[in-house]
Every structure is written in C-alpha cells, then in structure tokens.
Amino acid sequence: MAVIEVKNLVKKYDKFVAVDNISFEIQEGEIVGLLGPNGAGKTTTINMILGVLEPTSGQINIFGKDLKYHKTEILEQANFAAVYAHLPANLKVEHNLKVFGHLYGVKDLNNRVKELLKEFDLEKFKNHKTGSLSSGELSRVNLAKALINKPKLVLLDEPTASLDPSVSKHIRDKIKNYVNTTKSSVLWTSHNMKEIEEVCDRVMFLVHGKIILQGNPKTLAKEYGKKDLEELFITVAREPLSLNNEI
Amino acid sequence: MKFSRIYAIFLRQLYLVKSNPIRLLSLFMWQIIEIFQWGFITKYLGHFGGAVFSFTTFILGAIILWQFMGRIQTGIMVSFLEDIWTSNFINFFASPLKVKEYLLGLILTSLAISVTGIIIMVLVAGLIFGYSFFIIGLYILPFLLVLFIFGVAMGIFITAIVFKLGPMAEWLGWPIPALMSIFVGVFYPVSMLPSYLQVVSWMLPPTYVFDSIRMILSGNFNVGANLLYGFILAIIYLFITYLFFLGVYKKNLKTGAISRFSSEAV
Numbered sequence: 001m002a003v004i005e006v007k008n009l010v011k012k013y014d015k016f017v018a019v020d021n022i023s024f025e026i027q028e029g030e031i032v033g034l035l036g037p038n039g040a041g042k043t044t045t046i047n048m049i050l051g052v053l054e055p056t057s058g059q060i061n062i063f064g065k066d067l068k069y070h071k072t073e074i075l076e077q078a079n080f081a082a083v084y085a086h087l088p089a090n091l092k093v094e095h096n097l098k099v100f101g102h103l104y105g106v107k108d109l110n111n112r113v114k115e116l117l118k119e120f121d122l123e124k125f126k127n128h129k130t131g132s133l134s135s136g137e138l139s140r141v142n143l144a145k146a147l148i149n150k151p152k153l154v155l156l157d158e159p160t161a162s163l164d165p166s167v168s169k170h171i172r173d174k175i176k177n178y179v180n181t182t183k184s185s186v187l188w189t190s191h192n193m194k195e196i197e198e199v200c201d202r203v204m205f206l207v208h209g210k211i212i213l214q215g216n217p218k219t220l221a222k223e224y225g226k227k228d229l230e231e232l233f234i235t236v237a238r239e240p241l242s243l244n245n246e247i
Numbered sequence: 248m249k250f251s252r253i254y255a256i257f258l259r260q261l262y263l264v265k266s267n268p269i270r271l272l273s274l275f276m277w278q279i280i281e282i283f284q285w286g287f288i289t290k291y292l293g294h295f296g297g298a299v300f301s302f303t304t305f306i307l308g309a310i311i312l313w314q315f316m317g318r319i320q321t322g323i324m325v326s327f328l329e330d331i332w333t334s335n336f337i338n339f340f341a342s343p344l345k346v347k348e349y350l351l352g353l354i355l356t357s358l359a360i361s362v363t364g365i366i367i368m369v370l371v372a373g374l375i376f377g378y379s380f381f382i383i384g385l386y387i388l389p390f391l392l393v394l395f396i397f398g399v400a401m402g403i404f405i406t407a408i409v410f411k412l413g414p415m416a417e418w419l420g421w422p423i424p425a426l427m428s429i430f431v432g433v434f435y436p437v438s439m440l441p442s443y444l445q446v447v448s449w450m451l452p453p454t455y456v457f458d459s460i461r462m463i464l465s466g467n468f469n470v471g472a473n474l475l476y477g478f479i480l481a482i483i484y485l486f487i488t489y490l491f492f493l494g495v496y497k498k499n500l501k502t503g504a505i506s507r508f509s510s511e512a513v
Contacts, residue, residue: 013502099262102258103255103343
C-alpha cells in the first residue's frame with residue numbers, strides 16, 4: 001500500500017496556478033526527491049501534504065486515509081523539517097524537543113529526548129538556546145524534532161540547505177539510517193543534485209507546478225541524454241520543452 | 248482532543264519564563280505598580296469622602312478584577328504573538344495540534360499568569376493598604392468567572408485579528424482593556440455616561456460585574472440576575488469569537504498565510 005497517494009492535486013491563487021494537477025505515490029521505505037527550480041511548486045506541495053495549505057482541488061491520502069478528514073491521526077505519524085520552519089529560537093534545545101514531544105504524544109519522552117540528543121550529537125548543546133546554534137547544529141536539532149515521534153512519513157524541505165559538505169553528509173546518513181531501520185518513507189526537496197542522487201530511490205521534476213518527468217536518479221540523466229542530474233536539472237529549469245525533443 | 252497537546256502549548260510558555268527571570272518580573276511589575284499608584288490615590292481620596300464611601304474597597308477591588316481580565320486577554324495575545332515572533336506557526340499547525348487545543352493551551356497559559364498576578368496584587372493590596380479582596384464574600388467567584396470568559400473571548404478576538412491582518416496588527420490589542428474600561432464602569436457607575444454610550448456598556452459583560460460590586464457594597468445583595476446576564480453575554484462573545492478565529496484559520500489555510508507567517512511575514 002502506498003504511504004502517500006496524491007491524486008490530481010491543484011493549487012491556484014486567483015489565476016496563478018502554483019500546483020497543476022499532479023498525481024504521485026510514495027511507497028513504504030521509499031525516499032523520493034521532489035526537484036525543481038525556485039517557484040516550481042515544491043514547498044506548496046509539501047505544505048498541502050502537511051495540511052497547512054488547502055488544495056484548490058484533488059485528494060491527498062496518507063496511510064490510506066484522506067488528509068482532509070483525518071488530519072490529526074495522520075500527522076501523529078508524520079513529521080517534517082524545513083529550512084524555513086524554525087524552532088522557537090528562545091527555547092533551549094532540550095525544551096524544544098520536549099515541547100514537540102508532548103505535541104506529538106511521544107511515550108517515555110525523557111528517554112526519547114536523551115536518545116535523540118545522543119544520536120544527533122547534541123548533548124553538549126541541550127541547555128543552549130536554539131537560536132544561538134550554528135546552522136549545522138540547528139539542522140541537527142530540526143532533524144531530531146522531525147524524528148521525535150518515530151514518524152512513518154518524513155517530509156524534508158531542503159534540510160541541508162546552506163550546510164557544509166561534512167554536516168550535509170552527516171544529516172543524509174542519519175536519514176538513510178532511519179529509513180533503513182524503520183522502513184519509513186521520505187519526501188525530500190533539495191537543490192543539491194549529488195545529494196539527491198546519493199539518497200533518493202526516485203525523483204520527480206516539478207516545473208511550473210507540473211511533474212514533467214520522474215525516474216531513478218542514477219539513470220534518469222542518461223535517459224534524457226544528459227551527463228548527470230545537475231545538467232538535467234538545468235535543462236528542466238531553463239527550457240523544459242526542449243526535453244521532448246531529446247527523448 | 249488530547250491534554251498532552253494543550254500542555255505542550257503551555258509548557259512552551261513555561262520554559263520561556265523559567266529560562267528568563269526578567270520576563271517573569273515584567274509579567275507582574277505593572278500590576279504591582281498599579282496597586283501602589285491606586286492604593287495611594289484612594290488613600291488620599293479617603294481623606295475627603297471616606298466617611299460615606301470606601302474608596303479603597305471599591306477602587307482597589309475594581310483595579311484587581313480589571314487587571315485580571317486584561318491579563319487574560321493580553322496573556323492569550325502575547326503567547327500567540329510569541330509564535331509569530333519566533334516563526335513557529337508552521338511547526339505547530341503542521342503537527343497533530345487542533346485549533347481548539349492550541350487556543351486552550353493559550354488560555355491555560357494566560358490563566359496561570361493571571362491567577363499568579365491576582366494573588367500578588369491581593370497580597371500587596373492587603374499588606375500595604377489593608378485591603379481585603381474577599382470583602383464581598385463568595386460573590387468574587389462568579390465575578391471572576393464572567394471576567395475570565397470575557398477576557399478569553401477578547402483574547403481570541405485579538406489573536407484572530409492579528410491572524411487575519413498580520414503581525415503589524417498587534418498594536419490593536421494593547422489599548423483594548425483601557426478603551427473598554429471607559430464603557431464598563433470600572434472606576435465610575437455607567438450612569439455617568441451619556442445614554443447613547445450606556446447602550447454599548449450594557450452589551451459588555453464586565454459592566455454587569457462592576458455594577459454588581461457597587462450594588463453589594465451599598466448593601467444590595469440581589470445581584471443574581473445581573474450576574475446571569477453577564478455570564479450569558481460572556482458565553483455568547485466566547486462562542487462568536489471562537490467561530491471568528493476558526494473562520495480566519497480556515498481562510499488562512501486557503502491563502503497559505505499559515506506557512507507565510509513563518510517564512511515571510513515577520
């Protein structure tokens with residue numbers, strides 16, 4: 001059974017179409033990359049899946065349930081981290097994790113927080129104000145929050161944006177390890193094509209709100225006559241119509 | 248509805264206060280200043296008319312009750328603004344949290360602040376000016392209840408306005424208690440107002456509370472009907488403002504304002 005099933009999803013703001021009739025599925029244990037240039041509709045799609053933006057039309061089923069009618073039940077088993085969603089900067093790291101632990105109804109919360117602090121190498125920062133951390137430390141805190149309820153679905157909107165390669169790798173390894181051990185599913189947006197190639201089982205390219213191509217990130221570029229995923233991305237972003245000629 | 252989610256909203260504010268004692272001081276400083284200010288004013292006025300009217304009893308009692316209501320309203324508003332200032336909306340509303348749980352968390356926070364505030368004010372008023380808050384007996388409880396419900400309604404109304412118009416609208420929330428005090432007879436009977444303003448007064452639940460206090464202090468304990476009107480009105484306001492907040496939330500879900508509050512608006 002698909003963990004996420006998106007059918008004919010549309011989001012319009014007056015005449016502007018941000019997401020244009022997209023449909024896709026994500027299976028259990030699958031990491032799917034949602035790629036596209038700025039303004040393509042990636043964050044809009046993620047916000048609709050998170051239930052903070054109402055679609056104009058279409059349907060989102062998660063864990064076999066319609067998000068429109070089962071939002072709370074669904075979100076108890078999902079979580080997210082996004083580059084633009086900051087945890088309260090004036091709370092200590094440990095306090096932030098505890099607040100979100102209560103919010104997600106985590107059992108044995110104190111132990112879960114200790115576990116995450118250790119796993120993400122945050123023990124020495126637990127009494128630091130979240131806003132005082134570096135961007136790498138902050139990304140680890142965001143990810144710890146995203147995994148606090150051991151979610152079956154994780155949505156990651158540019159989780160490694162502006163991080164150095166070492167921290168990015170650390171984050172990628174943590175997520176891959178989490179998926180391998182829990183068989184959870186991940187929807188991941190990024191502008192780092194090497195990262196996507198390394199982590200994702202499948203990618204979808206979104207341009208002007210439409211999914212224009214999808215496939216295996218390791219073979220997709222070759223299928224379209226491109227050197228690598230980055231070159232494919234540039235073509236998709238600049239001249240998506242030209243792809244039809246190259247198939 | 249789950250208590251753990253309501254508690255999470257409360258806990259977030261509690262941690263803020265615990266980690267910053269200056270914040271704690273700022274929560275109660277103004278109330279203590281008000282008690283001192285009005286305590287000395289009423290003491291001075293007592294020299295002139297103390298034989299016929301106990302200024303201390305009425306004015307300090309009114310100040311404490313009015314502050315209680317104002318604190319409920321601003322407590323809800325400030326806790327809500329805290330989520331705007333820290334760009335935290337998307338984290339809360341993309342979680343299993345329901346709107347009513349969020350509001351109940353804000354109410355619980357403001358109730359804790361207001362109750363602590365009222366205890367401090369009563370203690371200061373009692374120790375410095377010999378004022379007894381319980382001079383009107385158990386009537387104080389329904390008075391507090393009506394003011395609490397109306398304070399919550401006003402708090403929800405202001406947060407809904409900020410939610411609708413954006414963070415810049417927060418200034419609308421601060422003068423509301425002062426503005427309302429003109430109409431509800433905190434410091435003088437409503438009969439002092441022109442008749443066209445009295446119409447507004449009797450539409451506001453606190454008017455019934457302060458009118459009842461005056462009745463009791465003048466020996467008339469027949470305030471049941473008065474309090475019932477105040478209570479029913481407060482419930483109606485609460486219901487309407489909750490629906491208003493819900494309407495704004497649903498509209499923001501359509502426009503994308505919830506995620507924009509986090510990423511762009513602040």
